[in-house]
Amino acid sequence: MISSASLSSRSTVIVGGGLAGLSAAIEAARCGAAVTVLDKEVRLGGNSAKASSGMNAAPTQAQRNLSIADSLELFQQDTLAAGKHKNDPKLVQILATQAADALAFIESFGVTLDQVSQCGGHSAPRTHRETEVDGKPKAVGWDIMKALQTYIATLAPSTSTSDSSYATANQVPNTIKVITDARVTELLGDRGIRVTGLQFDHASKCHLMHADSVILATGGYAADTNALIQQYAPRYAKLATTNGPWATGDGVKLGMEFGAKAQDLGQVQIHPTGFVDPKDVGAAVKILAPESLRAYGALLIDTQTSSRFVNELSTRDAVSTAMLNLSSSNKKSDSGTLETPPPILMLMNRFVVESYGEAAIGFYVKRGLVQKFESLKKVAEAYLLDALKLEREVVSVEVPDRFGKSHIPVHFTGDEVIYVALVTPVRHYTMGGLRISAEAQAMTEAHEPIANLFVCGEAASGLDGWNRLAGNSLLGSVVFGRIAGRSSCH
Known part of the structure; x- marks a missing residue:
């Protein structure tokens, strides 16, 4: 009718x-x-x-x-x-x-x-x-x-x-x-x-x-x-x-x-950081890990090498491409269907958390998307990383940075409380x-x-x-x- x-x-x-x-x-x-x-x-x-x-x-x-x-x-x-x-x-x-x-x-x-x-x-x-x-x-x-x-x-x-x-x-x-x-x-x-x-x-x-x-x-x-x-x-x-x-x-x-x-x-814009829920790693829809977290100094770590691999404050496409290239199958093809790479660690300290908003981060903690550790050493133990290499990578971020980072919002120390999230590139915008x-x-x-x-x-x-x-x-x-x-x- x-x-x-x-x-x-x-x-x-x-x-x-x-x-x-x-x-x-x-x-x-x-x-x-x-x-x-x-x-x-x-x-x-x-x-x-x-x-x-x-x-x-x-x-x-x-x-x-x-x-x-x-x-x-x-x-x-x-x-x-x-x-x-x-x-x-x-x-x-x-x-x-x-x-x-x-x-x-x-x-x-x-x-x-x-x-x-x-x-x-x-x-x-x-x-x-x-x-x-x-x-x-x-x-x-x-x-x-x-x-x-x-x-x-x-x-x-x-x-x-x-x-x-x-x-x-x-x-x-x-x-x-x-x-x-x-x-x-x-x-x-x-x-x-x-x-x-x-x-x-x-x-x-x-x-x-x-x-x-x-x-x-x-x-x-x-x-x-x-x-x-x-x-x-x-x-x-x-x-x-x-x-x-x-x-x-x-x-x-x-x-x-x-x-x-x-x-x-x-x-299609691929956003670098969608939260990976440890309880549902393969979920087709993911909660966005806000850009502002990296703006306040969050670092990205390749779990395969315990190392940084990109300027975290580059454009979204540049960061996402670097993350996607951590998958060997994606490196081999410039035109084939992209595979989801292994989850990447996003590390935050108290400055990042307080700058973004402690209550907002608390929401992600409640959802199981962010975990809190007493030190970088504890992070390395939990994710089977090279502890010495991880600390060297995280603590030594300075300008000039080997990945071209010209603005360092915060410096990490090895013995401070660290907040960790698993993140992965996601379809975000067209x-x-x-x-x-x-x-x-x-x-x-x-x-x-x-x-x-x-x-x-x-x-x-x-x-x-x-x-x-x-x-x-x-x-x-x-x-x-x-x-x-x-x-x-x-």
């Missing part, structure tokens, strides 16, 4: 309730649109709610408070370098110039991002996250999404001025209606020319929803193992992922079917997606914009090039989500 709802006021329908989608919704509502958000899950948040390292911005007041020297130019250079200069320079410029405003946008909802760390690939500390309060862990992605959802709830159209049916679209300007458990199946309109609405399944019915604009904010496809990954990036099919089961590239598929240009679908303009508009193969169709967040491509810089995911979602929201009103 198909029902149909037509909108009488300027309307924007957003597909996806992660950070990009909610940023777009808020901006569109502030521009006067009647906004409807559709999400296929029963609750909003997506992978944005799982983000743990923080959000980039420069220059900011938090940086100035900490006497951190940074600039827009340096931020752009780092983003382009991480992306192998395959990024769209215009999108990178927009990201950098609107970063500080994006941070202020998030903080306006009561989330204070005043702690700053220097993650891999950055020339200066610029990844912002929350400071722990009263010993309680602060999950930056979760807190941001909770704050935005709380705000959006205040913009819900009243039942007296809107259709109470969840199958119809919002018609009230400056408000946001949210429909969960709604899977979009098709875009409506003239293929490759103009979108006029969409079709979605909800409550065991198929519904048509007409709209002035549609924004695709459905995230990436790092969990779409048997479809987009297998088709475009089979090399990574055997690796575990940090993504939830919802990350199946729905928006990318919808856009491609409607004639939008997709690009770089083979570019740089491929739908090509967008500077206004976040979807483009055709002929480089023409598709009227009324916009894309933001991980569903879009071009910003990150062939490798995303750590901390740019949350930022890109806010910057281009807001742009998409504003553009959809015009």
